Every structure is written in structure tokens, then in C-alpha cells.
Amino acid sequence: MASYEPKAIEAKWQQAWAEEKTWEVANPGQHGYDGEKPKSYVLEMLPYPSGEPHVGHLKCYAVGDAIAHFRRRHGFEVIHPMGYDAFGLPAENNAIKTGEPPREATERSIESFSRQFREWGISIDWSRELATHKPEYYRWTQWIFLRLFERGLAYRDEAPVQWCPKDATVLANEQVVDGRCERCGTPVEQRRLEQWFFKITEYAERLLADFDLLESWPEHVVTMQRNWIGRSEGAEATFRCEDLSLDFPVFTTRPDTLFGATFFVLAPEHPELERLIAGTPAEAAVREYVNQVARESVEDRGDEDRPKTGVPLGRSVVNPVNGEEIPMFVADYVLMEYGTGAIMAVPAHDGRDYEFARAFDLPLRRVIEGTDPEAARDDEGLPYPGDGAMTASGRFDGKHNREAYGEIVAWLAAEGRGREAVNYRLRDWLVSRQRYWGAPIPVVYCEECGIVPVPEDQLPVELPEVDDYAPQGRSPLAAAEDWVATECPRCGGSARRETDTMDTFVDSSWYFIRYLDPRNEEVAWDRAAADHWLSVDQYIGGVEHAILHLMYARFFTKALADLDQLSVQEPFANLFTQGMITRDGAKMSKSKGNTVSPAEYVARYGADTARTYVCFMGPPERGGDWSDEGVEGVNRFLSRLWRLCEEVEGRGDGDLDPSTAEGEVRELLAKAHWAIDKVTRDFGRGFQFNTAIAAVMELVNEAYRVKDDLYGDEGGVAAVRFAAATGASLIFPFAPHLGAEIWERLSGTRVWEEPWPQADPVLLSSDTVTLVVQVNGKLRDRIEAAADAPESELLGLARASEKVRRHLDGKEVVKEIVVPGKLVNLVVR
RNA sequence: GCGGGCGUGGCGGAAUUGGUAUACGCGCCAGGUUUAGGUCCUGGUGGGCUUCGGCCCGUGGGGGUUCAAGUCCCUCCGCCCGCACCA
Numbered sequence: 001m002a003s004y005e006p007k008a009i010e011a012k013w014q015q016a017w018a019e020e021k022t023w024e025v026a027n028p029g030q031h032g033y034d035g036e037k038p039k040s041y042v043l044e045m046l047p048y049p050s051g052e053p054h055v056g057h058l059k060c061y062a063v064g065d066a067i068a069h070f071r072r073r074h075g076f077e078v079i080h081p082m083g084y085d086a087f088g089l090p091a092e093n094n095a096i097k098t099g100e101p102p103r104e105a106t107e108r109s110i111e112s113f114s115r116q117f118r119e120w121g122i123s124i125d126w127s128r129e130l131a132t133h134k135p136e137y138y139r140w141t142q143w144i145f146l147r148l149f150e151r152g153l154a155y156r157d158e159a160p161v162q163w164c165p166k167d168a169t170v171l172a173n174e175q176v177v178d179g180r181c182e183r184c185g186t187p188v189e190q191r192r193l194e195q196w197f198f199k200i201t202e203y204a205e206r207l208l209a210d211f212d213l214l215e216s217w218p219e220h221v222v223t224m225q226r227n228w229i230g231r232s233e234g235a236e237a238t239f240r241c242e243d244l245s246l247d248f249p250v251f252t253t254r255p256d257t258l259f260g261a262t263f264f265v266l267a268p269e270h271p272e273l274e275r276l277i278a279g280t281p282a283e284a285a286v287r288e289y290v291n292q293v294a295r296e297s298v299e300d301r302g303d304e305d306r307p308k309t310g311v312p313l314g315r316s317v318v319n320p321v322n323g324e325e326i327p328m329f330v331a332d333y334v335l336m337e338y339g340t341g342a343i344m345a346v347p348a349h350d351g352r353d354y355e356f357a358r359a360f361d362l363p364l365r366r367v368i369e370g371t372d373p374e375a376a377r378d379d380e381g382l383p384y385p386g387d388g389a390m391t392a393s394g395r396f397d398g399k400h401n402r403e404a405y406g407e408i409v410a411w412l413a414a415e416g417r418g419r420e421a422v423n424y425r426l427r428d429w430l431v432s433r434q435r436y437w438g439a440p441i442p443v444v445y446c447e448e449c450g451i452v453p454v455p456e457d458q459l460p461v462e463l464p465e466v467d468d469y470a471p472q473g474r475s476p477l478a479a480a481e482d483w484v485a486t487e488c489p490r491c492g493g494s495a496r497r498e499t500d501t502m503d504t505f506v507d508s509s510w511y512f513i514r515y516l517d518p519r520n521e522e523v524a525w526d527r528a529a530a531d532h533w534l535s536v537d538q539y540i541g542g543v544e545h546a547i548l549h550l551m552y553a554r555f556f557t558k559a560l561a562d563l564d565q566l567s568v569q570e571p572f573a574n575l576f577t578q579g580m581i582t583r584d585g586a587k588m589s590k591s592k593g594n595t596v597s598p599a600e601y602v603a604r605y606g607a608d609t610a611r612t613y614v615c616f617m618g619p620p621e622r623g624g625d626w627s628d629e630g631v632e633g634v635n636r637f638l639s640r641l642w643r644l645c646e647e648v649e650g651r652g653d654g655d656l657d658p659s660t661a662e663g664e665v666r667e668l669l670a671k672a673h674w675a676i677d678k679v680t681r682d683f684g685r686g687f688q689f690n691t692a693i694a695a696v697m698e699l700v701n702e703a704y705r706v707k708d709d710l711y712g713d714e715g716g717v718a719a720v721r722f723a724a725a726t727g728a729s730l731i732f733p734f735a736p737h738l739g740a741e742i743w744e745r746l747s748g749t750r751v752w753e754e755p756w757p758q759a760d761p762v763l764l765s766s767d768t769v770t771l772v773v774q775v776n777g778k779l780r781d782r783i784e785a786a787a788d789a790p791e792s793e794l795l796g797l798a799r800a801s802e803k804v805r806r807h808l809d810g811k812e813v814v815k816e817i818v819v820p821g822k823l824v825n826l827v828v829r
Numbered sequence: 830g831c832g833g834g835c836g837u838g839g840c841g842g843a844a845u846u847g848g849u850a851u852a853c854g855c856g857c858c859a860g861g862u863u864u865a866g867g868u869c870c871u872g873g874u875g876g877g878c879u880u881c882g883g884c885c886c887g888u889g890g891g892g893g894u895u896c897a898a899g900u901c902c903c904u905c906c907g908c909c910c911g912c913a914c915c916a
Contacts, residue, residue, distance in 0.1 A: 003868095219833090220832090220833050220834070221833095223832070223833065224832075224833070224911070224912090226832095227831085227832055227833090227911095227912075228912085230915065232915075232916090234916085250916075251915095251916065252916060253915090253916065254916080265916095306914085308914090332914090333914050333916095334914085334916080335914075335915075335916090337915090338915045338916075339915075339916060340916095342916095343916045344916080345916085346916090350916070351914090352914055352916080353916085355914095423915080423916085424915095425915055543910085543911095544910090544911090546911085547911085547912095580910095616841095616853085616854075617841070617842085617854095618841065618842060619842085622834090622835090623909090624841070624842090625840090625841070627840080627841070627854095627855070629840095629841095629854090629855050629856070630840095630841065630854065630855060632855085633853095633854045633855055634854080636854095637853095637854080639869095640869095643869090681845080685845075690841095690842070690843085690853080690854095691842095691843065691844095691852080691853075693853080693854090694842095694843075694852065694853035694854075695852090695853080697853055697854075698852080698853070701853090704870080704871095705871085770849085771849090772848080772849045774848085774849090774896085774897075776896075776897090777848090777895095777896060777897045778897095779849060782849075803882095803883090806882095806883095814896090815896055816896090817848090817896055817897080819848055819897095822848055822849085823848055823849075823897090825848080825896055825897065826896090827896045827897095
């Protein structure tokens with residue numbers, strides 16, 4: 001008997017799928033379009049091609065492919081494309097280090113990914129393959145940028161960046177370690193640069209509201225996004241600096257504490273700071289403080305436990321509710337990025353303001369009484385963040401603060417000194433990167449006309465070849481002088497190109513649309529194709545993208561819908577996040593030397609084993625620790641299934657009628673139908689693939705146990721063959737090559753063209769059931785009973801049990817509980 | 830600190846609605862096949878006690894609800910992931 005040879009089997013089927021283009025699907029109107037079937041868009045997050053695929057990729061695509069196969073066999077026309085998120089920092093850093101152009105390293109990696117995905121047998125429509133670094137793709141990324149620009153959703157503003165003075169380059173957060181440049185250890189400085197932003201904040205409300213439109217997203221992902229958007233309701237109140245006739249609006253969630261404001265604080269980056277101090281005695285001290293803050297690392301500044309620091313400005317503002325003048329300060333605990341960059345400080349009711357007041361010996365004023373009226377008289381129990389009656393608040397005294405809240409806001413509004421306001425933590429998306437390896441921003445700067453978008457017919461703005469990828473105090477693209485110097489598209493005068501490139505998150509915010517019409521040279525996508533396939537019915541990827549990528553893609557979808565380019569508001573109707581695979585309990589990393597190379601395992605055991613193993617390790621949404629022994633266990637199981645097939649293939653038949661089957665033949669058929677039912681339900685309850693695969697293992701084990709007895713019986717061989725074929729059919733989504741091979745040998749057809757099997761309800765039910773008998777909730781015996789036996793009969797059987805009677809001896813049965821099909825519990829006293 | 834997730838055998842994990850705790854896999858033990866090892870096949874495998882009939886304990890700790898709790902409630906402890914003075 002031939003043993004299981006995955007290499008030969010896998011090569012055979014991969015060749016068939018490639019030659020026959022089995023997984024390609026056509027768009028409506030195209031040749032081969034099947035309008036009969038409902039569509040299903042199954043998508044895994046596209047990989048970033050760096051080096052070789054790792055086990056995280058294997059898991060993601062194994063899970064996604066199982067879902068794609070399952071849907072196909074349920075009659076869906078499944079679109080299942082693949083592409084590469086090819087721009088990005090690692091390839092550029094590699095280029096700086098080795099001089100190898102990023103394009104070469106990236107395309108070599110894409111080769112490797114593409115080859116391995118085929119070796120894994122992932123059912124991809126390769127005709128739709130794309131890579132974001134190709135001009136035919138980023139041309140349309142640039143096109144979207146221009147559409148957003150037209151809509152006012154792309155704008156320029158000054159923003160601080162982290163700057164390494166030695167390398168003369170902007171650093172990404174991940175390149176800053178302990179406030180120092182990762183490469184040379186030089187302390188990082190802050191610089192301000194004019195940069196491009198996308199106005200995602202304009203969509204904050206819709207990004208929150210439209211969670212309702214999603215079919216199924218993990219609750220924790222929705223929660224993380226909610227927190228990230230960070231909506232808070234409150235009020236804006238305007239404090240006025242009379243000396244300079246300057247208004248300072250502040251956002252507060254506690255307008256009810258306005259009467260308790262005893263000082264006022266600006267962020268060190270506040271734009272009006274300069275005017276406030278110019279020519280005043282405070283000027284030198286404030287400037288010194290602001291510079292010192294600018295030198296601090298972001299982490300240091302973010303440390304909550306640090307003592308509060310700041311400097312008085314020698315100015316004051318007027319509290320709009322009581323006309324009181326309160327002193328102004330600058331302090332680093334106020335952030336320019338949140339709210340208005342200025343706060344009213346209420347030290348009696350806010351912890352941070354309290355700390356600051358203590359450090360600078362500023363007065364506290366209690367305006368809300370706590371539960372303890374005694375405490376209201378002195379500073380006991382401060383800061384007090386809770387609710388209570390108002391005090392020291394003029395005509396609001398005595399009212400409950402929750403009630404006064406609305407009245408104070410209304411009063412402010414009537415006076416023109418404030419209004420209701422909603423503030424978001426979410427900030428606009430900074431998309432400029434002072435990098436080479438990204439899509440050029442399609443804009444030129446003309447001396448006459450200013451910012452001029454590149455006309456659509458001049459796209460793509462192609463990334464020029466450069467010799468040196470190291471930035472020398474400017475974006476590496478600035479070195480390509482011939483490329484930078486251009487003509488103004490508007491006036492024809494001399495102009496310079498934008499030398500920043502786009503954040504790679506921009507590339508990956510719309511790739512799922514381009515898949516639907518990837519070769520279109522006229523438009524970014526054909527509207528009818530997009531309308532047909534969107535939304536993505538099942539999106540699969542790592543939870544590490546729970547916030548940024550998913551939020552950006554949602555924003556793009558909404559913006560594109562507003563631009564009348566799409567008909568959906570949400571890109572991904574259902575989201576599944578897979579957990580991370582670890583090794584020896586730790587995250588895999590090259591530096592730790594604990595990486596697992598999928599290629600190695602595929603070479604040794606075959607792709608089917610590797611794929612099935614990552615699905616069997618545990619629930620796919622959770623993480624799991626890689627175990628070589630576990631891989632062998634799965635390989636053993638697939639080999640057993642293989643040998644079962646070998647044993648019954650072509651063996652003398654004898655027809656099998658499930659409705660009249662008896663004894664062990666019927667039991668084996670029943671086990672097969674149980675497995676069908678179990679696997680089907682496990683797909684339905686959140687892709688519980690580990691238990692689905694366990695069910696197929698049970699079926700195979702059962703077949704092994706009984707097969708030698710069955711071969712003599714009427715229909716015995718056929719029953720074992722049915723078990724093997726069913727096992728192959730059910731394991732196919734995880735081990736497609738083996739599943740296809742066994743199915744073909746036993747049935748002569750192609751398993752992916754077969755509908756998903758249906759469990760026969762007759763074989764799922766049993767005439768007799770085993771019930772548990774408990775006395776006072778403790779298990780005492782098991783009894784066999786007819787499945788439809790009435791309660792009285794079950795009670796009789798329970799009481800008749802010798803083991804049960806021993807525990808009833810001399811006691812009174814006070815309660816009898818019967819759960820049909822499950823148990824009988826007798827409560828005695 | 831805030832938000833999210835999680836604690837079950839030697840290990841990964843299972844347990845649909847509160848109803849047989851530990852399915853399946855690994856590991857280990859025994860038997861069979863084999864010249865031997867490996868492969869392969871079968872069986873066993875939570876802990877303690879046992880008069881060998883069974884009995885008691887057991888899902889991070891403690892408490893509660895219930896005829897019945899891994900599952901629900903309260904409380905404490907530990908681990909993992911995100912975010913960081915959010916006004």
C-alpha cells in the first residue's frame with residue numbers, strides 16, 4: 001500500500017488549479033460571469049512583502065482559504081484575490097544600509113510570497129493580483145489623493161516631527177528608542193514641517209455611528225476604535241484676555257465646575273503664546289520652559305506621575321461665568337493636540353489641576369459639595385470628581401450639578417460666551433512621509449499659483465530613480481533635481497514637485513476596491529464591478545490592525561461614497577481577527593532566534609499538514625504556541641485518512657442504503673453524519689476550526705476501530721468508504737490537496753464542485769440515549785433509555801438503579817428534576 | 830491609571846442554553862505487529878483514599894445564587910495585549 005506522499009499529491013492539484021484557473025471569477029458582463037450564484041467577497045489583509053512569509057501569514061491565509069472553500073461549496077461565487085503592500089520603511093532602511101534599490105528587494109520578496117502561496121495551495125484568483133508600488137496601482141492612489149484634495153479633505157498644515165540632527169532625517173515612532181535615534185543614538189529633536197493631512201476628523205461622528213451597519217465585528221475591535229475616536233460631550237467656553245483683546249476658547253466636559261476655575265493653562269505649543277509674552281518680564285522664563293519641553297521625549301512628557309511643571313505668564317483671563325480674573329500659565333500637561341490647547345483649571349475637582357495648584361500654591365475653590373457636608377467647609381476630600389450640590393456658584397447654588405450643567409451651558413450660549421460642544425480624541429491623519437519608498441504626492445508648488453494639483457491626465461507622478469536613499473536634511477526625493485524641477489500645470493511657469501511621499505496606510509486603504517477591476521487603465525475601478533462585489537463579506541487579519549488600517553479603510557470608503565464613487569458606507573461587513581502564533585511562549589523574532597519558517601514545514605510534511613495544524617492549534621481568534629510534536633500529530637491524522645482511502649479504494653462494493661443500515665454499519669454512518677453536522681456548525685460559530693478538525697479526527701478514529709469487523713458485513717466496505725470520503729470532503733477546506741485527491745479516488749469527481757455535505761437528520765438522532773442520574777447533584781449512575789421515554793419512565797429507571805438506591809436509603813425524595821435527553825436529579829433530605 | 834483579553838490535566842486545548850469536567854491532539858504507560866529500532870494498530874492515562882463495591886476532592890483564591898456552577902453574581906490574585914496627563 002502506498003504511503004501518504006504529500007509532495008506528489010500537492011504538485012498534481014496545484015498544477016490543475018493553475019492550468020484550469022479554477023479560482024478565477026468574472027465580473028458582471030465579462031465572459032464566464034455566473035449570475036446565478038450569490039457573490040461572496042472573502043479577503044485576507046494583504047501582506048507586506050519583506051523577506052519570506054512567516055507563520056502568521058500561513059495562519060491568516062489558511063483560515064481565509066478555509067472560509068473561501070466553505071462558501072464556494074455553499075453555492076457562492078467567491079472572489080478571493082491577493083496583492084502586496086509593497087511600499088514601506090523596512091525596504092527603504094535596507095536600501096540605505098546596503099544600497100540595494102527598494103524595488104529590487106521588494107520584488108524579490110513578492111516572488112517568494114507568490115511562490116509560497118501557490119505551494120500552500122491557497123485558492124486565489126491570481127488574475128487580480130496587484131502590488132501597491134507599481135505605477136499602474138499608485139496612479140490611482142494619487143488620483144484618490146486629488147479627489148480628496150478637491151473636496152477639502154486633504155490639506156497642508158504645520159506639524160511637529162521627530163528629527164535626528166546627526167542623520168538629518170525625520171524618524172518614525174518606531175525608530176525612536178528612549179528619546180534617541182535608533183540608528184545612531186543621538187537625542188531626538190522636534191521640528192515643525194509643513195505636511196499633508198487627511199481630514200478624518202470630519203468623519204468622526206459617522207465612523208462611530210456606522211458601527212451599526214456592520215454585520216459582525218469582534219466587540220473588542222469596535223470598542224478599541226470607539227476609544228480611539230474618543231468622543232466626549234461637553235461645552236466650549238470662551239475666556240478673554242482683556243489686555244490683548246484675545247479670546248481663548250476652552251473645551252470642558254465639566255461646565256458645571258466653571259465657577260471653580262482659579263487659573264488658566266496653555267499648552268507650550270499654543271500659537272498665541274508668543275503674543276502673550278512678547279516684551280513682558282515673563283518672556284525669558286517662558287521661552288526657556290517651552291524650549292526645554294520641546295527637547296523632552298514624548299514618553300517623558302507623557303509620564304503621568306511626573307511632578308507638574310509650568311511657568312506663569314504674568315497675564316490673566318476673565319472667567320465668562322463670574323467675570324473673575326484668573327492668572328495664566330504655560331504647562332506641559334496641557335496638550336496642543338487635544339481640545340483647544342488651553343484649559344480652565346479647576347483644582348478642587350480635577351486631579352491634574354489639583355497637582356498643579358499644589359505645586360504653584362494656587363487657590364482651590366470647591367463648587368460641588370461632596371456627600372459629606374462637613375468636608376465642604378475645608379479642603380478635605382479634594383480633588384472631588386463626583387456629583388453633588390453646587391456651591392459658590394452664584395445663582396446655581398444649591399442645585400444638583402447635573403441639573404446645573406445644562407443651564408450653565410444654555411446661559412453661556414445666550415451670552416455668546418460658549419456653547420455645547422463635542423470633542424474627539426481622534427486627530428487628522430498625517431499622510432506626508434519624508435521618505436523615498438512610497439507613492440509621490442501628486443502636487444507641485446508654483447511661485448505664481450501656489451499649490452497646484454497634478455492634472456489627472458498627467459498621472460502617475462512616477463517615483464524617480466535615485467542613487468542615494470539616505471536623506472540629507474530633506475526628503476530623499478529632493479535629490480532628484482531633474483524630477484523636482486517641473487512646469488506649473490496651470491501657468492506653465494517653473495515649479496517644484498512635492499518631495500514627500502504618502503504613508504503606506506494610504507495604499508492599503510483602498511486595495512480591496514482595486515481587486516475588483518485591477519487592470520482598468522481608464523478609471524480606478526468600474527463602478528458596476530465595485531457595486532457588485534462590495535462590501536467585503538469576510539475580512540480576515542491580525543488584531544494588530546484593529547485600529548489604524550481598519551479605521552483608515554472605513555474613512556476612505558465613506559469619503560469615496562461621498563465623492564459618488566462607491567455605493568457602500570462600510571468596506572468590511574464581517575471581520576475576523578486571528579491570534580498570534582508564538583514559539584516557547586514568546587513572540588517570534590529574528591533576534592530571539594525562535595522563528596518558524598513555513599517553507600521548512602511545508603517541505604517536510606506538506607502544505608496540507610502545515611495548514612491544518614495552524615487551524616487545529618486552538619481557536620483561530622486566539623494565539624497559540626507552535627509545537628513540532630503537534631505538527632506531527634496532524635500529519636499522522638492526515639496519513640491515517642489517506643491509508644483509510646487506500647484500503648477501500650476499488651474494493652468490492654455492495655450497495656449501501658442508509659435507511660436500512662443496522663448495527664455497526666449504521667453507527668459508522670451516524671458518526672460520519674455527526675461529523676458533517678459538527679464541522680458545519682463549527683464554521684457557523686465563529687470559525688471554530690480546532691473543534692471541526694477534531695470531529696474529523698474522531699470520524700477517522702471510529703472508522704479505524706470498526707473497519708476490520710465491518711468488512712465482512714453487508715454494506716461494510718461501502719460504509720468505510722463513505723466515512724473516508726466524508727472525512728476527505730470535510731477536511732478539504734483545511735487540507736485541499738489531500739481532500740481533493742481522496743475524494744477523486746473514491747468518487748471520481750472534484751470535491752470543490754460538490755455541494756457541502758448535509759447531515760441526515762435520521763442518522764443524527766438515536767433511538768436510545770444515555771442519561772445521567774444524580775442524587776443531590778452528584779453523579780451516581782448512567783441509564784439507557786428510549787429517546788422518547790416519558791419522564792415517569794425515566795424516574796422509574798433512575799429509582800430502580802442499585803447505585804442510586806444506595807444513596808436514597810432511608811431518605812425522603814423532596815424534588816425530582818428531569819432534563820430530557822440529559823439527566824435525572826433526585827434531591828433527598 | 831484607562832480600555833480590551835485570559836486563567837481548566839504534565840502540555841495545546843474541549844465542554845451549543847447553567848445539566849456527564851477534561852472531547853481531539855501532544856506527551857507518558859502497557860500490549861500487539863516487526864529480526865531490532867522507528868513506523869503502524871489497540872488499550873490506558875486529573876488527584877487522594879479504598880474493605881476493589883466504591884468514596885472524597887478537583888476548572889487561579891475566597892464568598893454567593895441554584896436541585897445543579899468551568900459557565901451566573903460579588904470580591905481578591907495573577908498573566909497577556911493596546912493606549913497614555915484626553916480637560
